Amino acid sequence: MKNWLVYGFIFWITATSSLFGADTTWIQLWNRLQQSPPSLSNSQLFCTLAEEISPLDPNLSNEIIQSLIDQPFVKESDDLLGKCLLIKASNLLAADQPEQAEKILKEALRKFETANDTTDQLKALSQLGDIHMKQKEFQKAMLYFETAEILARDNKNQLLHTNTLLDLVDGLFEMNDTSRVKIQLNKAEMLVTQVENPDMLKNIYLHQAKFYSEVGDQNRRLEYLKKALDLNRLHDNLEQKETILIELSRSALQRGDTLLGLEFLEAAHETQKILFKQNRTSIENRYNLILENIPEIKTERSSYLYFWFFSLVLFILILLYLLTKSKKTRKQLLLNIEKLHSSNEELQSELIDFNIAVDQQLNKSTVEINNELEAKAYSVQKLEQAIEFAKQSEYLKDMFLTKLSHEVRSPLTTILGFTSLLETELAEMENQELYEYASTITQSGQSLIDLLNNLFELSLINSNRLKVTISTFNIHELMNEVALKFDHLSSQKGIRIVVSPGELALMESDIKLIKNMLTMILDNSVRFTEKGYIKMSAEYDEGEKQVVIQIKDTGIGIDKAYIQAVFEPYRKEKLGYSTIYQGAGLSLPLTKKITEILGGTINLESEKGIGTTVHLSLPMKYQKVTLANENQPFDNKNETLNERIENRSILLVEPDKLNQLIVKKILGNTAQIQVVGSKEQALTLLNELAINNQHVDLIMMDVNVLDATDEIQFLQKIKSEYPSYQYVPVVALAAYSLSDEPRNLVENGFAACIAKPIIKTDLLLTINQVLEMKE
Known part of the structure; x- marks a missing residue:
C-alpha cells in the first residue's frame, strides 16, 4: 500500500512539474527546483509535498524542507518559513530527536506569531506540549496546552478551542488531576454541542468515559460509552466501534454485570470479523481496480495526443513504467492475497483459541465473583449483627444508667429532703454545729445528684440523642x-x-x-x-x-x-x-x-x-x-412565694411515707394538704369531695419516669371523669435523670415536673408558677 502511495505522489509530481519543464523523476524535478529562479508559489507547492511525504519518508521530506529553508524568498515569508520548520520538527520527532525538534518548534512558533497564523500556532504549541508530556515534564507541557487554549478561545474558533481543551485533558490525565479533567471536559462538551460536530462529540464522550473509569464510577462510564457508540453508528467506523464495545464489556464486567459484559464482548467479536472481511475485500478491490485502470490509462494516453504532443513521449514512458510496476505489483498482490488467506486461517484458529480462553477466564471470573459475593454477604451479615449488638448494648447501657439513677435517687431524695428540713429546724434552734453538719450532708447529696445529672447529659450528647426544643x-x-x-x-x-x-x-x-x-x-x-x-x-x-x-x-x-x-x-x-x-x-x-x-x-x-x-x-x-x-x-424572700399558696387545697399522691412527711413539713403551715398513698385512694377522695361539692386547687403526684403510662392514664381519667378538674394543674414528682423526661411529662398533660429530692425553694417556686398560669 505504501509503495502505491509513493507511486501516486511521483505521478502527481511529474504531471504538475511538467508545467515548469521539469524531468520525469522527483530527483530531476528537485534538481530543477534548485536551478530555477526563486518562486514563492513553487516553494509553497513543494512545502505541501514535503508535508504529504513526511509520514511515508521523513528523510526525503526533510531534504525537501531543508532546501526550501535555504531559499532567500522563503526566509522572507514568516508564514511559509514557519510551515517548513513545523514539518521539519515533525520529521525530527519521527526520528526520535525531541530536543532538536523543540528548538525548531519554538522558532516556528515565533514565525507564526509574526505572521498572525493562529492555526499553525496551535499546531506548534500542541507539539511542544506533547514533547514535554513524553519527557514527563508535566508542568511545562500544561503551560503550552493552556497557552494554546487561551489562543483558541480568543480566536473564537470553537473546533480549535475544543481540540486544545482535549490536549489539556490528556495532560491532566497524565498528572492524575481528575478534578480539573472534569471541568475541562464539561467546557469542551458545551463547545462542541454548539457546532454540532458528531466526531468531536464522540471523542469527548470517550474522554468522559475514561474520566469516570479513573474515579471508579462504572455506571457513568457505561453511560458515556453508550453515547459514543450511538454517535459512531452515524459514520459506522468499525475500528472505533470495536474499541468502544471492548471498553463497554470491561465496564460492565467491572460493574459486576457479567451477562451484559459478555453481550458487548460478543458484539466486539462480530465487529472484528466484519472488519477483517472488509479489509480483505478492500485489498481484493484494490487489486481488481489496478487491472481495470490499465485500459483507462491507455485511453488517457490517447487523449494526451490531442492536447500536448510534447508530453506524449513523457506519458508513454510513465505508462510503460507503471505497466512494468503493475505486473510486478500484480504478482506481489497475488502473493499478498495468498498470505492474507493463510493469515485469515491463522486468525480464525487464534480466534477460536481466544474464545476458549475468554470462556475459561469468564468462568473463572464468575466463580471468583460468586465467592466474593458470598464473602461480602457474610461480611454484611456480621456487620448487621455487630450493629444490632451495638444497638442492644446502647439500649442496655441506657436502661442500666436510668435504672441506676432511679435506684440511687430514691434514697437520696429522702436523705436530702430530711436534711433540708433538719437544716431549717436546727437554724430555728440556733444550733450552729449541728446545722453545719446537716448543711454538709445536703451539699454532698446534692453534688451526687448533680453528678448523676451531668453524666446522663454527657451520655446523651456523646450519642447524639440530646433533643433541642425551641420555645420563647x-x-x-x-x-x-x-x-x-x-x-x-x-x-x-x-x-x-x-x-x-x-x-x-x-x-x-x-x-x-x-x-x-x-x-x-x-x-x-x-x-x-x-x-x-x-x-x-x-x-x-x-x-x-x-x-x-x-x-x-x-x-x-x-x-x-x-x-x-x-x-x-x-x-x-x-x-x-x-x-x-x-x-x-x-x-x-x-x-x-x-x-x-x-x-x-x-x-x-x-x-x-x-x-x-x-x-x-x-x-x-x-x-x-x-x-x-x-x-x-435578687429578691429571695420565701414569704412572697407563700402568699399565693396560702389556704390552697392540695392533694398529694405519694406512696413514700418519708416524701409525704417532707412535703407536709414544707407546705403544712401554709396550705391545706391531703395525702393519699395510691391512685385508687386518690380517686376515692376525689369522689367524696365531688359529692360534697368540694375540689382541690392542685394535685401533686409521684411519677415513675421509667414507665409513666399508669400515671398518664390516671391524669386523663381525672380530666375526663371530673369536669371541674379540667383546668386544675397536676404536678409530677419524679426522680428523673434524662433531660427530655420532664418535657415528655408536660407534653402528656402535666402542668410541671419537680425533680426529687424535693427542695423547698423549687417546690414553692413551681407551685406558684402553675397556680399563676391557672389564674
Whole structure:
C-alpha cells in the first residue's frame, strides 16, 4: 500500500512539474527546483509535498524542507518559513530527536506569531506540549496546552478551542488531576454541542468515559460509552466501534454485570470479523481496480495526443513504467492475497483459541465473583449483627444508667429532703454545729445528684440523642429563677447574688438547656466563692446578632495555665484548692458541649485569688425589653412565694411515707394538704369531695419516669371523669435523670415536673408558677 502511495505522489509530481519543464523523476524535478529562479508559489507547492511525504519518508521530506529553508524568498515569508520548520520538527520527532525538534518548534512558533497564523500556532504549541508530556515534564507541557487554549478561545474558533481543551485533558490525565479533567471536559462538551460536530462529540464522550473509569464510577462510564457508540453508528467506523464495545464489556464486567459484559464482548467479536472481511475485500478491490485502470490509462494516453504532443513521449514512458510496476505489483498482490488467506486461517484458529480462553477466564471470573459475593454477604451479615449488638448494648447501657439513677435517687431524695428540713429546724434552734453538719450532708447529696445529672447529659450528647426544643422565654425571669435555687446556700456563705439583665429580650431557644447551663455555671461560682458577690447580666450584641450572658464572681479564681483544661471532662485544678472544693469536673465541659449544640460559644476569664468571669454567647431571636431597675439584688424572700399558696387545697399522691412527711413539713403551715398513698385512694377522695361539692386547687403526684403510662392514664381519667378538674394543674414528682423526661411529662398533660429530692425553694417556686398560669 505504501509503495502505491509513493507511486501516486511521483505521478502527481511529474504531471504538475511538467508545467515548469521539469524531468520525469522527483530527483530531476528537485534538481530543477534548485536551478530555477526563486518562486514563492513553487516553494509553497513543494512545502505541501514535503508535508504529504513526511509520514511515508521523513528523510526525503526533510531534504525537501531543508532546501526550501535555504531559499532567500522563503526566509522572507514568516508564514511559509514557519510551515517548513513545523514539518521539519515533525520529521525530527519521527526520528526520535525531541530536543532538536523543540528548538525548531519554538522558532516556528515565533514565525507564526509574526505572521498572525493562529492555526499553525496551535499546531506548534500542541507539539511542544506533547514533547514535554513524553519527557514527563508535566508542568511545562500544561503551560503550552493552556497557552494554546487561551489562543483558541480568543480566536473564537470553537473546533480549535475544543481540540486544545482535549490536549489539556490528556495532560491532566497524565498528572492524575481528575478534578480539573472534569471541568475541562464539561467546557469542551458545551463547545462542541454548539457546532454540532458528531466526531468531536464522540471523542469527548470517550474522554468522559475514561474520566469516570479513573474515579471508579462504572455506571457513568457505561453511560458515556453508550453515547459514543450511538454517535459512531452515524459514520459506522468499525475500528472505533470495536474499541468502544471492548471498553463497554470491561465496564460492565467491572460493574459486576457479567451477562451484559459478555453481550458487548460478543458484539466486539462480530465487529472484528466484519472488519477483517472488509479489509480483505478492500485489498481484493484494490487489486481488481489496478487491472481495470490499465485500459483507462491507455485511453488517457490517447487523449494526451490531442492536447500536448510534447508530453506524449513523457506519458508513454510513465505508462510503460507503471505497466512494468503493475505486473510486478500484480504478482506481489497475488502473493499478498495468498498470505492474507493463510493469515485469515491463522486468525480464525487464534480466534477460536481466544474464545476458549475468554470462556475459561469468564468462568473463572464468575466463580471468583460468586465467592466474593458470598464473602461480602457474610461480611454484611456480621456487620448487621455487630450493629444490632451495638444497638442492644446502647439500649442496655441506657436502661442500666436510668435504672441506676432511679435506684440511687430514691434514697437520696429522702436523705436530702430530711436534711433540708433538719437544716431549717436546727437554724430555728440556733444550733450552729449541728446545722453545719446537716448543711454538709445536703451539699454532698446534692453534688451526687448533680453528678448523676451531668453524666446522663454527657451520655446523651456523646450519642447524639440530646433533643433541642425551641420555645420563647424571658431571660430575666430565667436568671431570677436560677438565682433563687442558690439563695439559701449563698445566704449561708454571705454572698450577694445580683441579677442585672439591662436591655433584654423575649428570646427563642431551648429554655431547659439554657437553664441547665446557667445552673451549672452559677453552682461553680457559689461553690468556689467565699466572700463578695456574684453578678449575672445579659446583653444583645447587634454586630454578632447574639445574646451574651455574663456570670462574674469574686471567688478563688483559676490559674491561667489551667484555664484551657477546665473544659476537659473529669479534670480539676490541683494547685492549692483541690482539697477544699470537691467535684467531678463535668460542669464546664458539659456546658461547652451544650453551647456548641445551640450554635454558641463559651469563654472564660479568670485570675487566681481575684475571681472568674464566664461569657456565654448564644445566637437567638429576640425582642427588646427595657427594665427600670437594674443591678438589684435578687429578691429571695420565701414569704412572697407563700402568699399565693396560702389556704390552697392540695392533694398529694405519694406512696413514700418519708416524701409525704417532707412535703407536709414544707407546705403544712401554709396550705391545706391531703395525702393519699395510691391512685385508687386518690380517686376515692376525689369522689367524696365531688359529692360534697368540694375540689382541690392542685394535685401533686409521684411519677415513675421509667414507665409513666399508669400515671398518664390516671391524669386523663381525672380530666375526663371530673369536669371541674379540667383546668386544675397536676404536678409530677419524679426522680428523673434524662433531660427530655420532664418535657415528655408536660407534653402528656402535666402542668410541671419537680425533680426529687424535693427542695423547698423549687417546690414553692413551681407551685406558684402553675397556680399563676391557672389564674
